[in-house]
Amino acid sequence: MIESAMEALRIVLDPSRILFMCLGIGLGIVVGLLPGLGGTVGMSLLLPFVFGMDPFVGMALLIGMVAVVHTGDTFPSVLLGIPGSSGSQATIMDGFPLAKKGEASRAMGAALFCSMIGGVIGGVALYLAIPIAAPLITSFNSPVLFMLTMLGLSMAGLLAGDSPAKGALSGLMGLMIGSVGSAPAITEYRYTFDFLYLSNGLSLPVVALAIFAFPILITMLTHKGSVAEANRLKGGVLKGVGDALKNKFLIMRSAVLGSLIGFIPGLGGSVVDWLAYGAGKKTVRNNKFGEGDIRGVIAPESANNAKEGGSLIPTLLFGIPGSGTTAILLGGLILMGLEAGPRMLTTELPLTLSIVWTLVIANIIGAILCMTLVKPISKLSLIPGEKLVPFLTILLLIGAYQSNFAWGDIIAFIAIGLLGYIMTILDWPRPPLLIGFVLAISAERYYWISIERYGWEWLSNPIVITIGVLIVMLLTGGSIMKKISNNLQREGV
Template sequence: MIESAIEALMIVLDPSRLIYMFLGIGIGVIVGLLPGLSGTVGMSLLLPFVFGLEPYVGMALLIGMIAVIHTGDTFPSILFGIPGTSGSQATIMDGYPLTKKGGASRAMGASFFSSMIGGVIGGIALYLTIPFARPLITSFSSPELFMLTMLGLSMAGLLAGKSPIKGIISGILGLLIGAVGSAPAVPEYRYTLDTLYLTQGISLPVVAMAIFAFPILITMLTDKGSVSSHAKLQSGILKGVMDALKNKFLVFRSAVIGALIGFIPGLGGSVVDWIAYGAGQKTVKNNYFGSGDIRGVIAPESANNAKEGGSLVPTLLFGIPGSGTTAILLGGLTLMGLEAGPKMLSDDLPVTLSIVWTLVFANIFGALLCMLLVRPISKISLVPGEKIVPFLLVLLVVGAYQSTMSWGDLIVFVVIGLLGYVMTILDWPRPPLLIGFVLALPAERYYWISIERYGWEWLTNPLVIALAIIIVLLLAGGTIMKRFSKKFESKGGI
């Protein structure tokens, strides 16, 4: 294992791959600092461009971006009181009051350093999980793999916020869209409307960009303007770093919480920061959380970066995407000729270990970059939305068209994009739709293989029964944890 890790380190340090990692870091910081964008939007923008790339290069790009989104989203949260992503809501509670007191730089220094440490701990958690997961997952056959896809689909309810029913319906809609084209078990085409384009199915990059990025474009155009006041930045970044070092146990404790919650598919960044914030509030003595306590910034920022390492465990090792971002990452693996599951721990183990190293390096370099670019990035975040839309639109159109080089991609992009916009208006969750789409084909394939090999006897398999119990426990536990986080969210008035 150590030899494989050293080999992966040499691969990651190759200059050609480092360039892509730094490109991903830059994009991740920009996506994080622009309010309204998120990891799903950033991933959907990059996904078309990883098609055909070498796995090490493609993963350097994608993981580099994922690792630093929750570092970049600190800027709007602390400077303007606007959450850059759902994972930075709790940071506002004390970060924005600190800005009003003239301590913006101090808050950002503590935030960036805590994010860096949290991200490194998340990478270590991913690495330590591999030896334990390897003997288990390599023994899985088609029935167990089918149950794992069911576990992924069951996350639709947890990703639905207040309405699990909406999440389940959204996931079913994703399954229907994923069923377009040729069937894996029988020689027939489904829902093609007698068009040649749809016989090959709908492209994953098109669906991902349409369902997440397209609605953002419309929202940016309709919600004109930007934050008018500019936060005055003073020196204090190093003071913030020292604050994080003084509260090293809080940093470590919050990072462990983030990594553990990341292991549970479906909870996501919108939950982990509130849980870490609440835990910090209960364990830190003489605190004044909510009024500009620097520890109220340290706790959630440590957790949301560590969560990324934890969330990669079910995604890479079990093929269970627990969020929209990891669902797109799962699709990115497919585009690069990889398959989540047993192969990631055997034939593709160097790729998995390269992801660990990339996650660690990206968090370190991303935090340092943010510290160096505090002033210019704070100005970029004030750019009006209508000026950003043309740039994003060009990327989306190019990305959609180059997927299969067909005009049908652009038509599907607009149709599904409008569907995504209607879902945002009606407050319907979109990540479950993408999860359903990604898992539609493997779920059907593993189901038919299980039926053909074992009949219905595979339902009595002890591991299948155990996975069914895990599905029930995770759904119940996730619901309880969401209620716990909402209690702190309601106190913040966000």
């Protein structure tokens, strides 16, 4: 295992792959920096460009972005009091009050350093999970793989926040959209409406771009003006790093909590920061959380980056995406000719280990880069939204068109994009739709293989029954944790 890890490190340090990793890091910082975008939009922007890429290069680009989105989103949270993404909401509670006191740089220094440490711990958690999961996952047959797919689909309810029913319906819509075109087990075409373009199904990049990025364009146009007023920064980045070092045990506790929460599919960034913040408040003595306590920044920032390493465990090893970002990452694997599951621990083990190294290295580079550029990079948050729309529109249209080089891609992009915008108006969750779309073909394929090989006897398989019970437990436990997180948020923990 250690020899394989060293070989993966050699592959990652290849200059061409380092270049793409740095490109992903730069884009991830910018995406996190601009409120309203977030990891799902950023990943969907990159997805069309990884089609046909060398897997090591493509994953360097994607993981580079995943690793640092929650590093970049610290800027608007601390400087402007606006969450850069769902994973930086709790940071506002103490980060913004510190900025009002003229200690924004101190808060930024602590937050960025903790994000780096948390990301490294998340990468270590992913590495340690590989030898444990390897003997288990390589023994899975088609019924077990089908149930694992169902486990991924069941996460749709958890991703819906307070409305599991909306999440389930959103996931079903994703299944329907994913079933357009030729059926994997029978010789027929479904939902094509006699359009030749639809016979091969809809493209994953088109759906991802449309469902996440298109609504943002409309929002930027309707909410004119700058994101926020200018904020001035004072010295103190190194002081913030010193504060973090003084609270090393809080960093470790929060990062481990973030990795564990990330491992549970369906929870993700909107929960982990509040749980870490609440746990920090309960365990830190003489705290003044909510009034500008630096420890109120350290706890959530240590957890949200560590969560990424934990969330990659079910995504890569079991094919279970627990969020929109990991669903897009799973789609990226498909576009590069790979499939999550047993292959990631056997023939593709070097790629899996390269992801671990990329996650660790990207977190370190991203944090150091942000610390160096605290003052100039903060000015990007002041760009008016409408000025970004033309650039993003061109980028999105090019990304959609290059999927199949067909005008149908543009039409599908607009149609599904309007559906995504309607979902935002009605407060329907969009990540479950993408998860349903990504897993639609796999679910149907594993189902028919199971029926053909085992009839209905596979339902009595002990592992199948265990996964079924696990689905019920996760849905129940996840709902309880969501309620706890919402209570903490309402109370301003």
